[in-house]
Structure formats: C-alpha cells, structure tokens
Amino acid sequence: MIEFRSVSKRFPDGTLAVDDFSIVIPSRQTTVFVGSSGSGKTTLLRMINRMVDPTAGQVVIDGDDVAKENPVQLRRRIGYVMQNGGLLPHRRIVDNVATVPVLRGVPRGEAREHALELLDTVGLDRSLATKYPRQLSGGQQQRVGVARALAADPNILLMDEPFGAVDPIVRLELQRELKRLQKDLDKTVVFVTHDIDEAFALADQVVIFRTGGIVAQVGTPSEVLGNPADEFVASFIGADRGQRQLHLEPRNPETGQVMVVDASGRPAGLLSDDESRASTGAASPS
Amino acid sequence: MNWLFSNFDMVVELTLNHVRLSIIPIIAGFVIAVPLGRLAATGRAARGVIITSTSLLYTIPSLPLFVILPAIIGTKVLSDTNLIVALSIYAVAIMVRAAADAFSSVSVDVKQASLAMGYSKWQQFWRVEFPLAGPVLLAGMRVVSVSTIALVSVGVLIGSENLGYLFFNGKQRGLLEEVVTGIVASLLIALVFDLVLVLLGRILLPWSRKDRTRRSADSETVSLTVTTGGAA
Numbered sequence: 001m002i003e004f005r006s007v008s009k010r011f012p013d014g015t016l017a018v019d020d021f022s023i024v025i026p027s028r029q030t031t032v033f034v035g036s037s038g039s040g041k042t043t044l045l046r047m048i049n050r051m052v053d054p055t056a057g058q059v060v061i062d063g064d065d066v067a068k069e070n071p072v073q074l075r076r077r078i079g080y081v082m083q084n085g086g087l088l089p090h091r092r093i094v095d096n097v098a099t100v101p102v103l104r105g106v107p108r109g110e111a112r113e114h115a116l117e118l119l120d121t122v123g124l125d126r127s128l129a130t131k132y133p134r135q136l137s138g139g140q141q142q143r144v145g146v147a148r149a150l151a152a153d154p155n156i157l158l159m160d161e162p163f164g165a166v167d168p169i170v171r172l173e174l175q176r177e178l179k180r181l182q183k184d185l186d187k188t189v190v191f192v193t194h195d196i197d198e199a200f201a202l203a204d205q206v207v208i209f210r211t212g213g214i215v216a217q218v219g220t221p222s223e224v225l226g227n228p229a230d231e232f233v234a235s236f237i238g239a240d241r242g243q244r245q246l247h248l249e250p251r252n253p254e255t256g257q258v259m260v261v262d263a264s265g266r267p268a269g270l271l272s273d274d275e276s277r278a279s280t281g282a283a284s285p286s
Numbered sequence: 287m288n289w290l291f292s293n294f295d296m297v298v299e300l301t302l303n304h305v306r307l308s309i310i311p312i313i314a315g316f317v318i319a320v321p322l323g324r325l326a327a328t329g330r331a332a333r334g335v336i337i338t339s340t341s342l343l344y345t346i347p348s349l350p351l352f353v354i355l356p357a358i359i360g361t362k363v364l365s366d367t368n369l370i371v372a373l374s375i376y377a378v379a380i381m382v383r384a385a386a387d388a389f390s391s392v393s394v395d396v397k398q399a400s401l402a403m404g405y406s407k408w409q410q411f412w413r414v415e416f417p418l419a420g421p422v423l424l425a426g427m428r429v430v431s432v433s434t435i436a437l438v439s440v441g442v443l444i445g446s447e448n449l450g451y452l453f454f455n456g457k458q459r460g461l462l463e464e465v466v467t468g469i470v471a472s473l474l475i476a477l478v479f480d481l482v483l484v485l486l487g488r489i490l491l492p493w494s495r496k497d498r499t500r501r502s503a504d505s506e507t508v509s510l511t512v513t514t515g516g517a518a
Contacts, residue, residue, distance in 0.1 A: 051401060076404030086399030090417045090493040099403050132493045148403075158402075 001027050002048060002156065002188065007057035009043055009213070017043045018054070018213030026205070027155075030182060030189040034199040035209030035216075041192045044213065045158050048190065049078045061156070076104055079149030079157040079187070083164045085141035087133040093119070093144055094129035100152040111151075118147040123177060139170035146178070150185070159191045163198065175201050196237050200225070208233055289463040297452070301471050304448040308435045308475065310370050315377025315430050320423070322378070323385020324411070337383055344379035348372065348437060352444045369441040376437060377430045384426025388419035420491045424483060431479045435472055449475075 002025040009018040018040040025031045033041035046052040047059050050071040059066045066074060087096045095102075097115035102108055116126055122143040133141055142162060149157055163171045175198060182189060193199055199206050200221040208216045208224065210232060217229040225244065228234040238244055246268055251259040258271040290297065319340075326336040355361065355368040392415050400414045439450030452468030455461075488495065 049402060051398075072404050072406050074404075075402055080399075080402035082395070082399055082402065084395055086395050086402070088396060088400065088414060089393075090420075090491070103404055103409070 001025065001062055002190070003058075003060040004044065004047075005058045005060060007044070007047065007054045007059060009040070009047070009052065010055045016212060021057070021213055021215065023207060023215070023218065025188065025190060027188045028186045029204040030191060030202050031205045031207065032191045032193060032199040032203035033207050033209060034193055034196055036194055036211070038211050039209035040213030041209055042160055045160055045190055045192050048156065048158055049075045049080060051075075076100055076152060077154050077156075079152070079154040081142075081145045081149045081157070081159045081162040083161045085133065085138075085145040087141055087144055087148070089133055092130050092132060093136070096133065096144060097147045097151050099148060104152060115147070115151060118150055119144075121150070121181070122147045138166045139174065142166055142170075142174060143177075146181070155188055157187045157189045159189065161192055161194070164193070164195075171198070178202060200237075208236060287463070289461060290467055293464075297467060297471060300447060300449050300451055301475065303446075304435070304438055304450075304472065305475055307366065307369060307373070307438045307441065307446065307448055308431075308479070311373035311377045311434050312427070312431050312479075314370075314374040315381045315434075316423075316427060318374070318378045319381030319385045319426075320416075322382045323387075324389050324415070326382065326386035327389035333386055337386060340379050340382040343375050346375075348376075348440050349443060351375070352441065364445040366441075366446055368444060369438070369446045373434050373437055377434055380430050380433060381426050384429070385419070385423060388422035388426065389415060391422050392418045417491070420487070421494045424487045424491070428480055428483050431483060432476050435476045435479065439468075439472065 004021050004023045004025075007018060007021045008016070010016050021040075021044065033044060035041050043052055047054055048061070048066070050066055050069070053067065087093075088099070091099070094112050094115045097118055098106075098108070098111035101111040101114065106114075116129060119126055119129060124140060124143050124147070128136060128140065128144075133144070136144065142165075145162065149159075163174050166174065179202065189202075191199075191202055203221055205218065206221055206224050207218050210216050216236070217224055217233045219227075224233065225237060228237060245263050246260050248271065249259045249261050251257045251270070259267050260269045260271060262268045322336055322340065326333040351372045352368055355372055356363045356365070359367075359371060361367045361371075396414065396418065397410070400410050405414060438446075438448050439453060441448060442450035442454055449468045449472050452464050452471075456464030456468065
C-alpha cells in the first residue's frame with residue numbers, strides 16, 4: 001500500500017505542481033493517474049521512488065516514510081517504465097534487462113539468464129537479446145522497458161506514460177499485454193497517462209487530476225463513468241458530449257442485424273441476433 | 287633519396303622522440319579535460335566560466351609560453367618538460383569544449399532512466415554518461431591528436447629534438463628533401479595516431495557503429511562509391 005499524506009510540491013521557480021494531495025493506493029491493483037499535462041501526475045509518480053522529494057507531506061510505502069530511505073536503494077526495489085523506453089543505448093537488450101539485478105549484486109551470468117526468461121514473459125523473441133536498443137522498433141523497446149522494470153521482481157511498478165510514443169495499434173496491444181501480465185504478476189501498479197481511454201482500460205482505480213495537482217475525482221472506472229463528480233470530469237471523460245452514449249439503429253431487416261452507434265453518429269459495432277444478451281464487450285470498438 | 291638514406295637513423299630517432307613528446311600531452315589533455323567538461327555540462331554558468339577560461343589558454347602564443355614556463359614551474363630552460371606542459375595546456379584548451387559538448391549530448395531521458403533504475407551518482411557517471419559521451423569525446427581527441435603532433439615541431443626553437451628540426455635545418459641548408467622528410471614523417475605519425483584512435487573507438491564503443499542488419503543496403507552503396515572514387 002502506498003499512501004500520499006498531504007503532499008505538496010513547490011518547484012524552486014515558485015510553481016506549485018501539487019497542492020495538499022492525499023490518497024491511498026491499494027496493493028496489487030492498478031491505479032491510474034490521468035490528467036492533462038501540467039497536472040502534476042508525473043511529479044507525484046516520481047515522489048514514490050524519490051526522484052522528486054515533496055516540499056510538504058509524506059509518501060509512505062507499507063507504513064515506512066520513503067524520506068527515511070536511501071533513494072538509490074529504494075529505486076532498486078521499485079520498477080520504473082518510462083516513455084520512449086529510456087533504454088541504455090550502449091547496452092545490449094539482455095544487459096538492459098539485467099541492469100537492476102546487476103546493480104543489486106546478482107552475478108552477471110545469472111542476471112542474464114533471468115533476463116532471457118523475462119524476454120519470454122513480455123513476449124519478445126530471445127534472438128533480440130544481443131541487439132542494441134536502436135535496432136528495435138518502438139513497441140519492442142517498450143516491452144524491453146517493462147521487462148527491465150520487472151527484473152528485480154519489485155512489488156511496485158511505476159509507469160510514466162509508457163505507451164505514449166507508440167502508434168495506436170501497438171498501444172492497444174501493449175495495454176492488453178499489461179493487463180495479462182498484471183493478472184499473473186499481481187504488482188502494485190501506478191500508471192500515469194493523459195489518455196482517458198487508456199486509463200479506463202487498465203485501471204482498478206482512476207485518479208483524475210485538474211491542473212495544479214488537484215484531484216477532481218477518484219473511483220473505479222465504472223463509478224467515474226456512471227457518476228462524474230462535476231462538469232470538469234464529465235468533459236474530460238467525454239460524457240458531456242455524449243461520446244460514450246451509445247444507441248441502437250436497425251440496420252438490415254433481412255439478417256436482423258442492429259448497429260450500435262455513438263453520439264457523433266459513428267458506428268461502434270454490430271449486435272448479432274443469435275446472441276440473446278447484448279454485452280457491452282461486443283460493442284466496444286477494437 | 288640520398289639524404290634520407292644517409293640520415294635514416296637520425297630521422298628514426300627524431301620520429302620516436304616526436305611520438306613520445308606528442309603522446310603525453312594528448313593523454314594529459316584527455317584526463318584533465320574530461321572532469322572539467324563534465325563540470326561544464328552541469329549548467330550554463332559553469333559552462334561559461336570553464337569554457338571561456340580554458341579557451342583563453344589557447345590564445346597564448348606558443349613561443350612565449352615555452353619561454354615563460356621554466357620561470358613559472360621551475361624547470362630547466364632546455365628541458366622537454368616545458369614543451370610537454372605547454373602542449374598539455376593547449377590540448378586541454380581544445381578538449382574541454384569537446385568534452386562539455388560530449389557530456390551535454392547524453393540524452394536527458396537516458397539520464398533520468400538510469401536515475402530511476404537506482405544508479406548512484408558515481409555509477410551513473412562511469413557506466414552511463416562517460417561511455418555515452420564516448421563518440422563526441424573521440425572526435426575531440428582526433429583533433430587534439432593532430433594539433434599536438436603539429437605543435438611539437440615548434441619545440442625545436444627551445445631546443446627540443448623532434449621532426450621540427452628537419453624543417454628548420456632543411457630550410458637553413460636549402461635541403462628540400464630534408465624538409466619533405468620532416469613533413470611526411472609528421473603526417474605519418476598523425477595518420478597512425480588517428481588510426482589508433484578510430485580503432486579504439488571501434489573496440490570500446492561497438493554500440494555506436496552503423497547498424498549492419500538494417501542499414502546494410504546503405505553501407506553497400508557507400509562502399510561502392512568509395513571504391514569508384516579510389517579507382518578514379
């Protein structure tokens with residue numbers, strides 16, 4: 001469990017990035033911080049592994065204030081995935097994945113052996129192990145980034161817009177993969193994004209931010225979607241424009257197909273007649 | 287070629303001496319410039335102060351520097367140490383700017399990532415920043431190497447024995463062959479040093495080489511052009 005207790009952050013230039021932020025992040029669940037840029041979400045994420053120290057308040061992991069920990073040791077037991085992979089360009093893929101275990105003193109051979117297994121876990125071919133990062137595609141680099149974050153088997157995984165720089169198709173694939181991984185691995189995941197669809201797809205708990213690190217709403221995706229706290233949230237998740245409201249239109253009388261259409265008139269899917277129960281899953285665009 | 291054959295031993299001795307006098311300043315320049323360059327890359331103020339002051343060093347004319355140095359560092363007037371120290375100063379002057387650029391060229395993303403992984407400051411320098419600065423550092427070293435080898439010749443004026451002797455002696459005696467020998471020999475040294483530096487780069491920075499699998503088509507075109515160029 002990660003707790004933020006009345007955390008504030010004022011940068012030396014005077015900007016208040018986060019103002020009196022408190023939240024409990026439950027263990028073994030995915031919490032997504034979502035908000036536009038400048039909402040302080042990345043700053044908050046980086047307080048967990050002390051890449052940023054708060055100017056007021058505490059960040060507490062399982063009862064221990066992180067301010068009392070050695071930042072270097074703390075970071076070695078928290079996984080971190082960043083945008084653009086952040087891989088070390090001068091290390092081969094296998095050594096990139098083995099980075100943290102080697103820093104923690106695991107013999108290199110053993111760490112590499114484990115790194116190869118992790119490549120399997122994130123769905124990469126072992127033949128990529130001896131390549132350098134720039135020889136891989138953006139999506140592959142991002143998978144390596146995830147493997148590297150998992151290498152020391154951390155309880156906590158911090159993900160800072162990890163899929164922001166890859167194309168939409170690869171992004172969907174990576175999101176699915178992350179959900180699958182999370183089912184097996186049971187980590188406490190804190191995920192930062194500005195993409196509300198990504199947030200709803202991945203989150204057990206969503207935290208929606210306004211500018212300046214102020215929380216607009218906290219809840220499960222269905223709570224937020226079903227009952228947006230205010231105008232801001234409604235507009236942010238697109239509910240006010242009816243973007244998420246679907247209706248049915250009869251399509252083809254002969255086959256009995258019914259089309260599901262969203263508010264802007266775009267077809268979102270088809271309901272087929274032989275399914276007695278129309279599940280929302282069938283209507284979700286993919 | 288008569289002159290060369292009858293003076294071959296002297297040419298070899300002068301060449302070896304020239305090499306010795308060049309190597310020390312080149313290495314000293316690197317060792318001193320790397321920490322200064324890293325410091326200069328920390329911020330604009332640091333960069334301004336360090337780059338400006340080391341660049342000023344380069345504006346000191348070489349001959350007066352050779353003459354003043356014994357008074358400053360207490361060496362004998364005719365000692366090679368004067369030459370070596372002076373050349374090291376010039377090497378630092380060139381290399382600090384290159385080193386500052388080299389460390390600034392390391393991507394912020396990569397530095398952030400290594401911080402997040404749990405590298406200590408020291409490990410971050412040795413295992414991430416220093417190797418990633420390698421290609422630009424190497425480019426700087428190639429300039430320093432050539433410039434130092436050329437400057438060593440001036441040392442003849444303060445009694446150092448190196449290939450520069452062949453220029454001055456040859457000019458005084460009107461022996462074109464002697465002058466040409468001096469020029470060719472220093473060129474050869476410069477070429478060999480450059481080759482060694484490039485080879486070191488290949489060995490130490492394998493990741494910075496052109497990607498063979500993806501860009502094999504490109505490099506083939508390049509090598510074809512080179513071959514044609516050579517034939518023509």
